[in-house]
Amino acid sequence: VAPYTITYFAVRGRCGATRIMLADQGQEWKEIVVSFEDWMKGDLKKTCVFGQLPKFEDGGLTLFQSNTFLRHLGRKHGAYGKNDCEAAQIDMFNDGVEDLRTKYLKMIYQEYETGKDAYIKDLPNHLCKFEAVLAKNKSGFLVGDSISFADYSLFEVLLNHLVLSPTCLDSLPALKSFVDTLSARPKIKAFLDSEDYKKLPINGNGKQ
Numbered sequence: 001v002a003p004y005t006i007t008y009f010a011v012r013g014r015c016g017a018t019r020i021m022l023a024d025q026g027q028e029w030k031e032i033v034v035s036f037e038d039w040m041k042g043d044l045k046k047t048c049v050f051g052q053l054p055k056f057e058d059g060g061l062t063l064f065q066s067n068t069f070l071r072h073l074g075r076k077h078g079a080y081g082k083n084d085c086e087a088a089q090i091d092m093f094n095d096g097v098e099d100l101r102t103k104y105l106k107m108i109y110q111e112y113e114t115g116k117d118a119y120i121k122d123l124p125n126h127l128c129k130f131e132a133v134l135a136k137n138k139s140g141f142l143v144g145d146s147i148s149f150a151d152y153s154l155f156e157v158l159l160n161h162l163v164l165s166p167t168c169l170d171s172l173p174a175l176k177s178f179v180d181t182l183s184a185r186p187k188i189k190a191f192l193d194s195e196d197y198k199k200l201p202i203n204g205n206g207k208q
């Protein structure tokens with residue numbers, strides 16, 4: 001029985017990084033897909049701690065908050081650094097990825113038509129911060145010498161930005177190499193090639 005269950009809408013959205021991490025870590029999981037119609041009835045929403053999805057179950061443990069899923073899986077699968085110092089840096093970079101993801105989602109859901117071009121124009125100012133971190137750390141990961149949940153989070157947000165702006169990494173070689181290296185990891189490659197991944201839209205409003 002797969003210990004992990006994701007309950008979410010039929011989107012990659014805020015579960016993209018978690019699914020990539022689960023796949024790369026060789027884990028299986030169950031997906032419970034909630035339609036917007038069922039969600040609007042309100043019964044499931046009432047049971048959600050913050051009234052929102054995604055929900056993540058690990059056996060009897062029920063979690064909400066997508067970044068919490070990543071940290072939990074990081075602890076369980078040795079992807080949270082080798083000491084508290086590295087763990088703190090991994091938290092810091094994941095928080096930085098969350099800032100970028102939040103800006104992206106605001107543009108996608110609230111100002112796509114009017115704000116997409118300005119967002120893409122401003123994007124290098126945000127991506128250059130992660131470029132500098134990866135250029136400095138010779139391991140090819142954000143922190144230390146092995147992959148962490150923050151790497152999966154950054155990787156997934158970069159994949160989404162490459163759909164929005166296919167040239168956004170052209171002048172950022174460390175990020176380009178990071179995406180190419182993670183994309184080539186056998187379990188990630190298999191997952192990104194799978195129908196389960198390809199059939200889901202990135203976002204819930206058909207914009208990307």
Ligand SMILES: N[C@@H](CCC(=O)N[C@@H](CSC(=S)NCCc1ccccc1)C(=O)NCC(=O)O)C(=O)O
Nearest residue numbers: 009013014051052053054064065066067105109204
């Ligand atoms: N901090 C939370 C945020 C969770 C969240 O925003 N959930 C959204 C869905 S995830 C997302 S990217 N929301 C953006 C817009 C959207 C709404 C509804 C469906 C799909 C996307 C949700 O449940 N909306 C429905 C509701 O609040 O009643 C997390 O990181 O998990």
